[in-house]
Amino acid sequence: MPATAxxxxxxxxxxDQARWWEKHILxxxxxxxxxxxxxTVPRPEFAPERNSPAQRERAKAAEPTATGHAMTAGGIKQRRRRYQRTVRLALDTSRPAKRDVTRGKDPLRSRLIGLIDSMSTDNLNVRGIWTKLLDDHDHSVSYASVxxxxxxxxxxxxxxEDEAAQPDLSRTP
Incomplete structure (x- = not known):
């Protein structure tokens, strides 16, 4: 699996099943x-110079089928294409690592609030503050929270601050 998986x-x-399929698909x-x-030289049924991709997919489909995992050449082709799309997407997309989200609590803890406030006085915009939190300070926080x-x-x-000093506009004259 790619390092980003x-x-x-x-x-x-x-x-374990994903790793097993990966060996077959690759x-x-x-x-x-x-x-x-x-x-290592490829086995004759998988040699790219002798066999088309469709022939190699048929040969590969026979292996899992022989071990009790029924598979067709079309199924192998579909899994191989999905794997290539997924790996390409994973390599082309930068995503922060999954983090635990505590529901019902402020995602910005007090130490982060102070850090964000100090960065905002340094004339950084929201994206700049968020990027610095992720990259320089290693805090995983959503852009929306910042x-x-x-x-x-x-x-x-x-x-x-003193709303009492404000005129009460709710009364009609």
Whole structure:
């Protein structure tokens, strides 16, 4: 699996099954399993110079079927394409690591609030603050939480502290 894969987030049986399928799927394009030592030649039925991708997929479908995992060449082709799309997406997309979310609590803890407030006085915009939190300070926080905090802090600063001094506009003359 690519280094970006997060198999540890899945149940062990699902992760083991994904690794098992991966070995089979990766042998189809170039004829070699992923753990083949350097200098290994592909088996005759998987040699790319002798067999088309469809022929290699048919040969690969026969292997899992022989071990009790019924599979067709079309199924192998579909899994191989899905694997290639998924790996490409994982490599092309930068995503923060999965984090535990505590519902019902402020995602910005007090130490983060102080850090965010100090960064906002350094004339950083929301994206700059969020990026620094992720990259420089290694805090995983959503962009929306940072934006929400800064917007509401700005609203609180714009509002006068003493509302009693404000005229009561709810009464009609």
């Amino acid at each position: 997060r198999l540890s987030e899945f149940p062990k049986t699902a992760a 042998e189809v394009p170039d004829g070699l399993p992923p753990d083949a030592p350097a200098g 934006r929400y905090h800064l917007k509401h802090r700005q609203d609180r600063e714009a509002r006068p």
